[in-house]
Amino acid sequence: MKSIDVLAVETLLADRIGLDPSTLPRGMLPRAIRVRMDEAKLGDIAAYARRLAESESELLALTEEIVVPESWFFRDERPFTWLRDQIAARWLAQPALPSLRLLSLPCSSGEEPYSIAMTLRRAGLTSSRFIIDAVDVSARRLELARAGIYTANAFRGPAAAATEGFFRPNPNGFEIDPAIRALARFHQANVLDPDLLRGAQPYHVVFCRNLLIYLGETARARVEATLDRLVEPEGWLVLGHADRLGTGGRISRFKLDGEPGCFTYRRASPTPAAPANRHHARPRPALQPPVSPPRPLATPGPERTESLLAQAESLANQKRYPEAIAACDRLIRVKGPTAPAYHLLGTIHQAQGDPARAEDCFRKTVYLDPHHELALLSLALLAERKGDPTAAAGFRRRAKRRHAADTT
Numbered sequence: 001m002k003s004i005d006v007l008a009v010e011t012l013l014a015d016r017i018g019l020d021p022s023t024l025p026r027g028m029l030p031r032a033i034r035v036r037m038d039e040a041k042l043g044d045i046a047a048y049a050r051r052l053a054e055s056e057s058e059l060l061a062l063t064e065e066i067v068v069p070e071s072w073f074f075r076d077e078r079p080f081t082w083l084r085d086q087i088a089a090r091w092l093a094q095p096a097l098p099s100l101r102l103l104s105l106p107c108s109s110g111e112e113p114y115s116i117a118m119t120l121r122r123a124g125l126t127s128s129r130f131i132i133d134a135v136d137v138s139a140r141r142l143e144l145a146r147a148g149i150y151t152a153n154a155f156r157g158p159a160a161a162a163t164e165g166f167f168r169p170n171p172n173g174f175e176i177d178p179a180i181r182a183l184a185r186f187h188q189a190n191v192l193d194p195d196l197l198r199g200a201q202p203y204h205v206v207f208c209r210n211l212l213i214y215l216g217e218t219a220r221a222r223v224e225a226t227l228d229r230l231v232e233p234e235g236w237l238v239l240g241h242a243d244r245l246g247t248g249g250r251i252s253r254f255k256l257d258g259e260p261g262c263f264t265y266r267r268a269s270p271t272p273a274a275p276a277n278r279h280h281a282r283p284r285p286a287l288q289p290p291v292s293p294p295r296p297l298a299t300p301g302p303e304r305t306e307s308l309l310a311q312a313e314s315l316a317n318q319k320r321y322p323e324a325i326a327a328c329d330r331l332i333r334v335k336g337p338t339a340p341a342y343h344l345l346g347t348i349h350q351a352q353g354d355p356a357r358a359e360d361c362f363r364k365t366v367y368l369d370p371h372h373e374l375a376l377l378s379l380a381l382l383a384e385r386k387g388d389p390t391a392a393a394g395f396r397r398r399a400k401r402r403h404a405a406d407t408t
């Protein structure tokens, strides 16, 4: 049973940074607490829980120990091709449009905002026509972002080819072109802060990827309220595969709008009769062409969900991989992220020779089902191939525990 003090720490983390402790790998939080207790020279956890409740800097220090900072350039690829197409259809085609405003929230060590910058640069949008803001709670990750030096781990899979020409070798890895580095403005802030970027003009596009998956439901609803404030009317929100909005009991203003695998949502304008509740009430030029009405989203019953998964499996078995991926994406869109859907996606990416995407999907599978034996074994194999026997052994141990539990 958990001690009341560990529960107190978990509750504080959930309330202040939104973290759902059940998303953390087993043993991570107790280890992090131990590190911080040693650092703060506190001998018992009750005293540590009190310190945490009183001290913002201690909360940030513990946060540094437990955030999942995983990020890489052109992660998932499709959001960036979607962005490139939006720029071509709108900002390049219509020079009178206001400057494009983009936000990467959270940005971790900068891979996402710099991928956005490279996309804009390659599309030919001049730097006077856009701004990129990037926010993260972790001071350590932001320091890395500002330094702009990356190891090979930040370049994964075929999509990393898009970084070509923007890096030069450095004794510690690869250094980003200073002209790209200058295009992103980094800010340290907590996404749960109700005053986050208060006073900033809303953004045309907000990337909020691979954060919501770690948050509890209440925190997700709080983040959605902030996103509602930060995204322009008719602007876009880009989520990650496994992220879900928390509606907090109200109808979300964000409606899916985009190609499969892209997870872009469009913010609906407030109805004309509704009182203006945004701090930016001045009229803005509409983005052309006019918005098409959001596609209605079918909510399938259990049998429909089953049949979508079966359909995706059958397509994968026939090696019709792009169609199988589209079927999985559709399943995730209508049903939300599930371990079977991500496991199948991972298997398909593996069959297609894309280990980076496969690993991403298997990791999501085990976030959703920490005991998924097949996903754990696949992760072990991928880790071995990457020359990381320690990680491989860890995954195998977890899979074995599951196997033992199933057979006793």
Ligand SMILES: C[S@@+](CC[C@H](N)C(=O)[O-])C[C@H]1O[C@@H](n2cnc3c(N)ncnc32)[C@H](O)[C@@H]1O
Pocket (backbone or CB within 6 Å): 016, 017, 018, 067, 068, 069, 070, 071, 072, 075, 105, 106, 107, 108, 109, 111, 112, 135, 136, 137, 138, 141, 189, 190, 191, 192, 208, 209, 210, 211, 240
């Ligand atoms: C997995 S990374 C995602 C980075 C990037 N968006 C991507 O998809 O590659 C998650 C990041 O969320 C940040 N984070 C976690 N909780 C946060 C909070 N309450 N406010 C701001 N950032 C937070 C972490 O510091 C970490 O860098």
